[in-house]
Amino acid sequence: MNTSIKKKIALAATTALVTVGLVSVSSSAYAAPVCATANYVETCGGVTADGAKYAMMAPANFNGTVFIYSHGYRYSVEAPALGYSLATVQNNPVPGPLVGSDKSVMTYLLSQGYGIAGSTFKVQGWNANSAVATNEELIATFKTKYPATKKVIGWGDSLGAFITQAVAEKNPSLFSAVGLSCPALGTVEAELNGASDFLWGMKTFFDKDIKGHNYSAGDAGTAEAMLDISKILGIAGEVKASLTTGTWPHNSGAAGVALAAIPPRSALLLLGLIAGLPLKSAHFDGTTGPGSKLTAAYTSFALAASPALAILENGSQAAVLAVLATLDMERQSGGPFYDNSTTDYAARVAEDAQTYNAALSGNTAINGMLAFLNKANPAAPRWTATAAAKAEYAKQIQNTGVINAPTLTLTATSDPIVPAGNTQWLADKYAAQYAAAKAKAANNAISTGKYVGPQSMFLPFWNHAPVSYTKFDTAGSPITTEAGVTGTGHCNFTVKQYTAFADALALAATNGNATPTLEMRTAGRKSGGIVDTTYVAPLLPFYRK
Amino acid sequence: MFGSIRHKRSLVAAATLATAALTLSTLPAQAFSPHYEVGVSASTIKLGITIPLTGSAAPGYNKVPAAMSAYFNYVNDNGGVNGRKISLVVKDDAYLPTLAVAKTNDLVLKDKVFAVVGALGTANNKAVASSVNLGRRGIPSLFINTGYSGFADKAKYPTTYPLLPSYIVEAKIMGQYIKDNYAGKKLGLIYQDDDFGSDAQAGFKAAGVKFDVSVPYASGSQSAASGAAWVGKLKAAGAEVVVVFGVSSATGVALAASAALSYKAQWILGSVGGDATTLKALGVPAAILTGAQGASFLPSPGDATDEYIKQFQDINTKYNAGAVFDNNVLIAMNTAMLTVQALRAAGSNPTRAGLMAALESKGGSFASASFSPILYSSSSHVGYTGYWIGKYNSSGVMLPDGGKYTLYTTDSGAGAVNTVASKRPAMPAKGLPNN
Numbered sequence: 001m002n003t004s005i006k007k008k009i010a011l012a013a014t015t016a017l018v019t020v021g022l023v024s025v026s027s028s029a030y031a032a033p034v035c036a037t038a039n040y041v042e043t044c045g046g047v048t049a050d051g052a053k054y055a056m057m058a059p060a061n062f063n064g065t066v067f068i069y070s071h072g073y074r075y076s077v078e079a080p081a082l083g084y085s086l087a088t089v090q091n092n093p094v095p096g097p098l099v100g101s102d103k104s105v106m107t108y109l110l111s112q113g114y115g116i117a118g119s120t121f122k123v124q125g126w127n128a129n130s131a132v133a134t135n136e137e138l139i140a141t142f143k144t145k146y147p148a149t150k151k152v153i154g155w156g157d158s159l160g161a162f163i164t165q166a167v168a169e170k171n172p173s174l175f176s177a178v179g180l181s182c183p184a185l186g187t188v189e190a191e192l193n194g195a196s197d198f199l200w201g202m203k204t205f206f207d208k209d210i211k212g213h214n215y216s217a218g219d220a221g222t223a224e225a226m227l228d229i230s231k232i233l234g235i236a237g238e239v240k241a242s243l244t245t246g247t248w249p250h251n252s253g254a255a256g257v258a259l260a261a262i263p264p265r266s267a268l269l270l271l272g273l274i275a276g277l278p279l280k281s282a283h284f285d286g287t288t289g290p291g292s293k294l295t296a297a298y299t300s301f302a303l304a305a306s307p308a309l310a311i312l313e314n315g316s317q318a319a320v321l322a323v324l325a326t327l328d329m330e331r332q333s334g335g336p337f338y339d340n341s342t343t344d345y346a347a348r349v350a351e352d353a354q355t356y357n358a359a360l361s362g363n364t365a366i367n368g369m370l371a372f373l374n375k376a377n378p379a380a381p382r383w384t385a386t387a388a389a390k391a392e393y394a395k396q397i398q399n400t401g402v403i404n405a406p407t408l409t410l411t412a413t414s415d416p417i418v419p420a421g422n423t424q425w426l427a428d429k430y431a432a433q434y435a436a437a438k439a440k441a442a443n444n445a446i447s448t449g450k451y452v453g454p455q456s457m458f459l460p461f462w463n464h465a466p467v468s469y470t471k472f473d474t475a476g477s478p479i480t481t482e483a484g485v486t487g488t489g490h491c492n493f494t495v496k497q498y499t500a501f502a503d504a505l506a507l508a509a510t511n512g513n514a515t516p517t518l519e520m521r522t523a524g525r526k527s528g529g530i531v532d533t534t535y536v537a538p539l540l541p542f543y544r545k
Numbered sequence: 546m547f548g549s550i551r552h553k554r555s556l557v558a559a560a561t562l563a564t565a566a567l568t569l570s571t572l573p574a575q576a577f578s579p580h581y582e583v584g585v586s587a588s589t590i591k592l593g594i595t596i597p598l599t600g601s602a603a604p605g606y607n608k609v610p611a612a613m614s615a616y617f618n619y620v621n622d623n624g625g626v627n628g629r630k631i632s633l634v635v636k637d638d639a640y641l642p643t644l645a646v647a648k649t650n651d652l653v654l655k656d657k658v659f660a661v662v663g664a665l666g667t668a669n670n671k672a673v674a675s676s677v678n679l680g681r682r683g684i685p686s687l688f689i690n691t692g693y694s695g696f697a698d699k700a701k702y703p704t705t706y707p708l709l710p711s712y713i714v715e716a717k718i719m720g721q722y723i724k725d726n727y728a729g730k731k732l733g734l735i736y737q738d739d740d741f742g743s744d745a746q747a748g749f750k751a752a753g754v755k756f757d758v759s760v761p762y763a764s765g766s767q768s769a770a771s772g773a774a775w776v777g778k779l780k781a782a783g784a785e786v787v788v789v790f791g792v793s794s795a796t797g798v799a800l801a802a803s804a805a806l807s808y809k810a811q812w813i814l815g816s817v818g819g820d821a822t823t824l825k826a827l828g829v830p831a832a833i834l835t836g837a838q839g840a841s842f843l844p845s846p847g848d849a850t851d852e853y854i855k856q857f858q859d860i861n862t863k864y865n866a867g868a869v870f871d872n873n874v875l876i877a878m879n880t881a882m883l884t885v886q887a888l889r890a891a892g893s894n895p896t897r898a899g900l901m902a903a904l905e906s907k908g909g910s911f912a913s914a915s916f917s918p919i920l921y922s923s924s925s926h927v928g929y930t931g932y933w934i935g936k937y938n939s940s941g942v943m944l945p946d947g948g949k950y951t952l953y954t955t956d957s958g959a960g961a962v963n964t965v966a967s968k969r970p971a972m973p974a975k976g977l978p979n980n
Contacts, residue, residue: 279643286643293599293639296768302600302641303765354740355642355672362738362763467647532654536678 033145041110044145045093052134054119055093056142057106063113064150065176065506066142068135069096071118072158072182072491073321076125076328077222081229082320086124093120097157097181097491097498104495109502115149117142125328126188128397131163132170139174151509155179155502157491158418162191165399165407165426172404176509179501181410182491185422187398189337190542192329194275194419195322196338196383197345197541198315199228201271204373204380206235206264208253213383214336215327225327232319236312239264243305254379258372265308266361270369272311273352274345276421276541278414280465281313282484282492288468290476297476306470307359309478314416317490321417332396335389341382346370348541401429403457406508410493410501412463413537417490420537423460427536430458455513461501461524462535463487486528500527582896584659590629590888590895593652595638595645595673596665596690601765602640605793605823605873606665609690610635612877613663615864616857616976617885623977626888634658640665640765642672649673653684660685660900663880667693667740668764670705680704685901687887688880688928692817693740694747694957697927704897706904706921708880708928710842712741712790713957715816716748718932719788719840721953721962723754727811732756733784735775735799737791738763744957745790745815751959758782762795772798773806780808790815797827804833812837816932821941822871835939840932843914844950846875847942853879853914856976879914886911886978912978916952916967930954931965 033044033056040060047053058066074089075082095118096106109116119138121131135154143149154175156164161183168178184191196213203210210231215221238249242264248256249264259267272279279286286306289298329337353366360366375382385393407430411423437454445451465487471479484492493501500523508514516531524531584591594610597603614633621630634656636648645666652658661684664670670689673679679686680703687706689696694711696702723732732754736742738761749756760775776799779787787810789796796818803810812833818824819839825831844851849858854870857878861870868874888895890903890911908921917931931954935943945951952967973979 287639287641287647296601299600299639299641299765302639302644307643351671351675355668355675357668357739358764358766362761362766363743364738364761365763464650467644467651534682535650535654536681538675 033141035145046141048119048122048134048137048141050122050130050134050137052119052122053091053093054117054138054141055095056115056117056138056145057095057110058115058146059110059113061113062115062146062148064148065153065509066115066117066146066149066151067096067109067153067155067502067505068139068142069094069116069118070131070135070154070156070160070163071121072156072160073126073184073325074124075324076123076331077225077324079226079324081226089124090120094118097493099493099495099498102495105498105502108495108499114506115142115146126159126325126332126396128159128163128166128188129395132166132397135163135167136171136174151176153177153179153505153509155181155505156183158182159184161185162399166397168405168407169400169402175405176512177505178403178405178407179410179505180407180423180426181493181498181501182412182415182418183409183422183426184418185399185401186425186540188329188396189393190425190540191418191422192322192325192338193542194277194540195318196326197340197343198271198275198277198319199322199326200340200383201274201373202232202235202319205252205255205259205267205271206239206249207231207251209251212323213326213330213338215330221327221331225323228323229320232323233316236316239268239312240309243309255372258379259368262361262365262368265305266359266365267369268315269308269311269356269359270349270353270366272315273349273356274541275315275318276419276538277311277314277318277416278419278488279307279310279356280414280488281310281416282488283470283478283480283482284310284313285465285468285470286310288470290472290478304359307356313480314414318416329393330389333389333392335386336383337385337389337393338383339385339390341375341384343375343382345373348544399426401426401433403430403433405457406512406514407458408501408504408508408514409460410463410497411460411537412465412487412489412492413535414465414488415490416488419540420462421540421543424537424539425543427458427460428539434458456515457513459504459508459514459516459520459531460533460535461504462532462537463493463497463528494528497527500524581894582659583657585629585895588629589632590626591632591634591656591658592660592662592884593634593636593649593656593658594661594663595636595648595652595669596663597640598635598637600639600641601767601794602666602792604826605820605871608868608871608873609663609665609877611868612861612865612874613881616860616878616881619860619864620885620977623975626885627893631885631888633662638666638669640669642668645669646672646676649677649679653677653679653682659895660687660897662687662884663690663877665690667691670696671740674702674705683897685897687904688883690876690880691741692744694744695740697925697957699924699926702926704901706926706928708883708919709816710917710929710932711927711957712744712815713748713751714930714955715840715932716745716790717752717955718934718953718962719813719815720749720752720754722934723786723788723813724752727786730785730811731783733758733760733779733782733787733810735760735762735779735787735789735791735795737761737795741817742790752962756788758784762791764792767791767795767798769798769802772802775799776802776806776808779810780806784810786811786813788813788815789818791818793818793820793823794827797824797829800824800829800833800837801827804830814839816840816842819943820872821937821943822869823873825941831939831941834937834941837937838934839937839943840934841872841943842917842929842932843872843875843879844916845935845943845945846871847940848944851914852972856972857914860976875914882976882978883911883913886980889978889980907980910970911980912970912973914969916950916969917954918969927957930956931967
């Protein structure tokens with residue numbers, strides 16, 4: 001197909017996508033997709049057997065490869081204060097990742113001849129159990145509609161990556177390649193544990209009235225969660241103000257009295273380390289201060305203030321999600337599932353506490369804060385799970401980490417919602433799988449006289465934040481209104497990064513392995529990411545205890 | 546997108562193959578390029594260092610990279626290491642752990658160094674170990690510039706090689722000295738409130754020394770105001786002998802405050818913050834430094850009778866623009882000379898694994914200015930273990946008690962402090978290793 005037609009498809013796809021929602025479909029029962037073609041792109045809408053709305057698109061020059069996209073976590077309750085509406089999400093299936101409201105990734109794929117598809121899933125919240133079946137059905141539906149389909153590439157963001165990996169593990173030959181961007185992986189427990197630790201810490205240090213868990217049923221529970229969110233955002237403001245006043249948040253209670261000599265920023269930083277939050281955020285790099293590099297003020301800000309402000313920025317986002325995810329999972333589990341009654345926070349942060357010793361105000365302060373958080377301190381009661389909720393919680397699908405198809409990851413090393421340790425978990429699992437395959441090949445060589453080593457099936461793209469990027473105004477105050485830098489934020493990838501990732505996935509699907517080619521490396525570098533198979537991210541705190 | 550690039554590359558590859566086919570028949574077998582380790586080429590070995598060139602900890606330490614490069618350049622001008630010249634990529638970490646992590650990542654990923662050498666700071670090296678994971682990636686971190694005892698744990702830091710005696714060793718030796726010479730005096734301690742200071746406290750405890758007043762400070766919090774507050778506490782407690790276990794900038798504010806507040810005590814300075822040149826540059830009056838005591842694991846930089854000092858001074862004059870020869874320059878050149886020996890021991894086609902194996906099997910025999918040997922082995926990453934005690938004269942030069950170096954050695958555990966006859970390999974001819 002010539003270039004002009006490709007361009008027409010690209011242009012048309014944007015329009016076509018907008019009309020997806022206009023294609024009339026039944027929302028109550030399974031029905032064949034309803035399709036319409038405009039400007040060389042066919043767009044279909046439908047509902048899976050379980051009631052999830054989906055969208056499929058294929059260009060006239062469909063090349064036989066389809067990208068099946070799984071979106072990330074969506075709140076399970078209405079949250080108008082956060083500008084979130086369940087109805088909006090559930091009526092708008094998105095067949096590919098968006099960058100803001102920009103549909104360029106989808107139009108790019110269509111212009112290259114790829115088909116794309118995605119659904120809203122049946123329910124919102126942590127929905128891996130049902131989403132696996134939804135995706136399996138969507139793939140089958142696409143193949144039925146487009147019999148020329150030869151390769152299926154599964155990809156997803158965040159929880160969508162977890163779902164994609166789960167589908168790949170359950171169906172070893174379904175995908176020709178798997179793309180996991182900003183991936184949550186492993187178990188929901190591993191995912192939420194650090195966030196719950198952070199919530200518990202926020203309550204214990206800064207606001208004794210935060211509920212944080214064991215929410216009530218129905219609307220009352222939702223209201224409790226929303227109140228917690230407003231409290232957390234309020235604490236963020238008070239801790240920020242404390243950088244100059246040193247005053248603990250007004251509702252700190254016993255902690256504010258016992259630890260009054262320690263700057264609240266140090267307490268917040270300790271919670272961030274406990275939770276495994278990254279020490280770089282959208283606007284704080286942990287390396288830059290205001291004014292001249294030669295001044296004490298510069299060093300002091302970079303060393304002590306910047307890491308805490310990064311936790312403030314990252315933690316605020318993470319805590320909001322943590323509250324709503326906790327509410328969601330408690331409802332799915334039938335009660336409180338998080339339990340830190342035996343957690344040894346001192347052991348968990350022993351190493352990090354020394355790395356950030358200065359920002360934590362020294363060993364005396366660190367020991368004081370950890371003593372306050374100790375399980376023996378009656379002023380810091382731990383949270384416990386009910387046995388029934390724990391058992392129910394354990395029924396959630398778990399990733400095994402087995403890789404069957406070429407699998408590529410795209411991970412920001414300073415993602416505050418789904419830390420890079422998720423990807424590291426998979427990398428570690430694959431390293432063991434690969435080593436076992438090599439050993440098996442060596443054994444086979446003894447009998448056959450010929451060594452045929454395994455192909456590499458895993459390739460991580462690590463997206464690092466720049467070294468220094470914090471900006472200051474003329475008064476020396478940090479500027480936090482600009483867009484967050486690459487390598488930080490959750491799924492904060494550019495169109496260029498997503499399209500390079502998609503290209504790499506298509507290449508891996510063609511090659512049948514994930515061995516990094518020069519093209520992949522070049523595209524990765526040019527898109528702001530890098531291919532670095534030797535980078536090792538810290539594991540989630542859940543795995544460190 | 547990839548298709549067109551691939552096509553072009555295929556053409557290039559085909560052309561290259563065709564050219565190769567034309568020339569293969571005329572080339573000897575050895576013309577094929579051998580495989581070199583990352584950071585090694587036929588003509589160079591690339592090393593890297595992160596160190597504070599700016600920020601509060603920069604004074605003194607900012608002289609280290611230039612002095613190391615000076616020694617490497619001297620070796621390069623005399624044939625290099627097995628024909629390869631050494632280059633040193635220098636990154637400023639401003640003594641910030643986050644920056645040390647980022648800059649070390651740059652060294653590894655962008656500069657592709659063979660090894661990291663002489664990286665400074667306990668917190669920084671810890672941050673790098675956990676976030677950059679040099680150990681897991683098999684990247685050597687040679688002769689790190691910190692005495693934190695934990696880095697000798699080979700299981701935890703498999704590719705990290707400390708050089709300095711541990712802070713526990715230093716405190717035990719200092720503690721024994723205090724017991725022997727200042728029994729009955731009121732004792733004070735200023736210490737950095739982190740692993741550095743924890744090691745010191747452990748060492749003093751092992752030596753049986755109890756301080757009447759202790760003043761912890763958080764790293765980076767030192768200032769003229771905090772210095773005055775520390776001295777105020779010491780003065781109020783009547784401390785007669787005061788140990789400072791801090792970086793130069795902390796030692797500097799303590800001594801300056803002492804002078805300003807007319808507080809007289811017998812000062813004993815830890816080796817980390819005891820470089821006289823740096824202290825004077827920070828504004829410490831010579832009078833308060835005169836008579837202060839300190840500990841060192843290398844000879845006095847002012848001792849031109851020492852063969853190592855003399856040789857390093859010559860190299861410093863010719864290759865380092867005559868920078869003032871102080872402890873920082875001395876440590877830098879000694880580290881560089883050890884590095885050259887390690888690279889030589891790793892063989893003609895050095896690998897990272899080979900380098901570490903050579904250090905562990907031969908490191909103990911390397912020529913070094915220290916009076917105590919390096920104890921690296923297949924099971925230990927302990928470096929030096931000995932100190933001598935001296936006193937600063939009016940010129941700021943620390944000279945050994947009694948006019949001769951008395952080496953005290955011990956371990957980081959419960960071992961006794963012993964006095965041993967100092968013995969070390971001779972300086973190689975012209976300061977050029979021949980191992």
